[in-house]
Amino acid sequence: MAKFFKTMKKKMKRNATIKIVVDVLMTLTLLFLMGYQLWGEAAHEWVGALMMVLFIAHHFLNRQWYLNLFKGRLTPLRMFQIIVNTSLLIAMLLQMYSGIIMSRYAFTFLPIDGGMALARRLHILGAYWGYILMSIHLGLHWNMVLNVLKRKIGKTNASRFVKIVLFIFGILIAAYGLFVFIDRDFLTYMFLRSEFVFLDYREPLWSFYLDYISLLGLWLFLAHYLSKGLRKLGIKSLKNKTDKTLVKGVKRII
Numbered sequence: 001m002a003k004f005f006k007t008m009k010k011k012m013k014r015n016a017t018i019k020i021v022v023d024v025l026m027t028l029t030l031l032f033l034m035g036y037q038l039w040g041e042a043a044h045e046w047v048g049a050l051m052m053v054l055f056i057a058h059h060f061l062n063r064q065w066y067l068n069l070f071k072g073r074l075t076p077l078r079m080f081q082i083i084v085n086t087s088l089l090i091a092m093l094l095q096m097y098s099g100i101i102m103s104r105y106a107f108t109f110l111p112i113d114g115g116m117a118l119a120r121r122l123h124i125l126g127a128y129w130g131y132i133l134m135s136i137h138l139g140l141h142w143n144m145v146l147n148v149l150k151r152k153i154g155k156t157n158a159s160r161f162v163k164i165v166l167f168i169f170g171i172l173i174a175a176y177g178l179f180v181f182i183d184r185d186f187l188t189y190m191f192l193r194s195e196f197v198f199l200d201y202r203e204p205l206w207s208f209y210l211d212y213i214s215l216l217g218l219w220l221f222l223a224h225y226l227s228k229g230l231r232k233l234g235i236k237s238l239k240n241k242t243d244k245t246l247v248k249g250v251k252r253i254i
Helices: 003-032 043-061 062-068 076-102 116-140 142-153 157-183 186-190 205-253
Strands: none
Touching: 003 116, 003 186, 043 076, 043 157, 062 116, 062 205, 116 142, 116 186, 116 205, 142 205, 157 186, 157 205, 186 205
């Protein structure tokens, strides 16, 4: 029996590691894809094809989430997660569909003709909404990263100092990310107020990725603290419900 549990523990640890690797690769791939003008059309398409493979792998590895979708209590945090995950799924499907339609390299073997105008619009929507939703999705799971960090550091004065430093650093990144969100006209493209995206082909690599990593940090930061608030709201709601049930039970006994 002990051997069985040891084997199961190893398997779970291996699966968790694979999930983390896939998620990290997806994040890096998405960052690469947002820099279309920096890498060229051919590289963008082939990396986009890799993203599709990683996307399928991610959903296969996390298939249990779909199996448990209609099970358990629907807390505020869980409702928000469902909305974000469903929206992200739609955005990624739009990306894949439109990317295949517009393909000049990776999917030229497919007998596709026409639909370019619609595909271009869908690609803009999928790209900009997808990036924001992916950042929020990461923020909703950021607590796991922080828990690992807490276990490594432990509960000491130094750990409290690190926590404060990380919080201040997070605020600074989020503040710059907000500036980037406004400066790069994300709302214009998210709501398709322009069908053509302005791309600066002369922009330095470091400048572009500093902006986009900060933008990711903004939504990750907001989602992380929103998830903490929603979690507390869910616990409070459950506590109130439990207290009311106990009161009703006491009244029946009396």
